[in-house]
Amino acid sequence: MTKVRLSIEGRELEAPATSSILQAYVHAGHTLVEGVGCMGQGVCGSCRVMVRRAGDAEVRTQLACETVVEDGMQAAFLDYFTASVQHVYRLQDITDSWGALRQVGQVFPEAAHCRHCGGCDRACPKGLEVQRGVNLAVEGRLGAAGDVFDECVMCNLCTLACPEHIRPNHLGLFVRRMTASLGLRPGDLLRRLQQIDSGAMGIDFDAPGARPAR
């Protein structure tokens, strides 16, 4: 099996060429008890890592479980942080959809100050057009804004990158949550809820299908 040499957290190590950064790190015998979650699926957003590839001047932010090791790669984990200032809202208090745009401005006042620096876009390990999502939200195009964040894994790398403290991923999620909670009312669900509430949908424990076939 082909091996590559790289450095993770300042430690030189060797790993099979098909490993992810996380696999390479544990393969070398190091302790891994944080900055890890789904271990390869790329959905938990925990294993944030800064990566510099051989011959590349730029440091990129990626997910360590999804990034395959390369010869001469340097990687360093980014500790998960909790921001001191949160954008606080109570979704259950937002009941008037006419006030949706006002809510965006009230809860995320910094969003209108976007400098268009593209820092969030460069930080995003999923290649989402984060900055466009922020701008769309400010314009009131909430559906389109929410769509931008459709595949967001909430790794918070854009939040870390934004010089205006916009917390783009949380803004995106806010818009998405508001859209669903104010607007999604499936007819079949409404009907079934009504049937259950009225007692028309009881369970028969003795039905033929509720016991093993003889």
Place this chain on the structure above:
Amino acid sequence: MPSAITCEDALRRWRAGATPTLRTQTTPAAELLAACHPDHGPNARVPLAVGVNRGDACQPELAQQLQANALIDDVDIAGAQLVTTDVLVIGGGGAGCAAALTAAEHGAKVLLATKLRLGDSNTVMAEGGIQAAVGEDDSPQLHFEDTLRAGHFCAEPALVAQMVLDGPDVVRWLIRLGMAFDLEDGQPLGGKLLRKKPGGASAARILSYRDYTGLEMMRVLREAVELDARIDTWNRCPAVELLSDERGRCAGAVLYNLEWRCFVLVRACAVLLATGGAGRLHLNRFPTSNHYGATADGLVLAYRLGARLRELDSFQYHPTGIAYPPHLAGALVSEAARSAGARLINGEGQRFVDELAPRDVVAAAILRECAEGRGIEREGQLGVFLDTPTLALQHPGILEERLVTLRHLARKCGHDPAREPFLVYPTLHYQNGGVAIDRHGAASVPGLYCVGELSGGLHGRNRLMGNALLDILSMGRRAGASAAQSAGRFIAGRAGIGHVYAWQRELMLAGLPLQRKAPQLFPTYAHFDLRADVQLASKTAARCVGDPR
């Protein structure tokens, strides 16, 4: 490894767009399971020698964990910081978050402690969807019967009935929290939810958000918990032992703060375990689809305190884990693929099982193909084909629109799912049994609730796709509400680890070793040793992720 057909040969026999006939089935499902499923066979179970379930059958490697000694001693907790709360939730996945949110809503002060980070769980990895009987051609009664039948009639009917009737309300609760669902017709007001048929069910009942339902669910739940001022979240604080009072009631837990390398005592009116399953123990040496923290912590702790467990010899092996490339082995190809019509093909170019049969049957059928030489081998990895190219030909656009995660996974595997099939092999996916609970999620030990994958009784001996996400929310909310009722009660008496000493006596009497410690907390390849870690506490000045421990 048994003999197999090389991938090149198998690819020659396979053709995209072809519709191979299904080999005539002569073996009844029960016989197939007995012959090929890992739950069966001479080494599949051992009787437990100590504890409430003494004499009951248990998966052997899990039995070692359950019958191990505690990680800590009195000396570890002497002088440890003491914190009190109404409800202590242990576990930060979907079940823990649902319980915490509901307990807080009912007025309780909640502390949620989690081993990794809030949201790091199997919930976030769930792809297929959640079951709720909303279709006109469907009913809670059918959902009830499907669930019992798939579980081989070993589930608790009262618990299942409650869960299926909760289904539609759970979906409403999720929408209120801001979760989106796929629609059939794109009409958010008064339209229809998109429904898919899970393997082993009699109607289309899976509600989903693309093929990352769990991600959509978890990011909403996580945000809701983080924004709720009544819930304190402690990341990186696994539970290492429960606390008991003189009457044997659960009185709190001992947490280990991985950040500060110290123990913390939490006294609570009610403790709610939502620690998930055991995939990362790699039972029967299978790869797993589970997240990094799934090491049966809650199961071990609850059993030591005296909680009754059930169906400990029954695990779900998801039929379609990645077999090749090796570094992704165990990663899941969602059932959504088979649900949409993708076929399984062996090395001879044949279909060999109804792809939408229950998961245990499909997994056993794949294992049989591999054991009998009809499996496909690629660079030492064994499996069968999941025919996505034919699916893409039959349903143009499906890979782009509906099976997004599958497309991403194929990219990581280094192939185009529209041109080349996946090589798949069963992967350890779910713990069917667990802590026996009542309708409120209460375990047999007073003061202790257990919800989610950790609990048993809802799925019998095999779980249907989409019933896990329903289970965690239905029971999570109920247990949270019930636990909140004990809020504010005067905490009397002494809390300690007296039950650990009783447990050690039992182990000695049964001739079991005291050196083996559990819960394991992390997979063996995490290279984590709690004792060594505690020793480092005094030396810790500055720290970065992944420092040697």
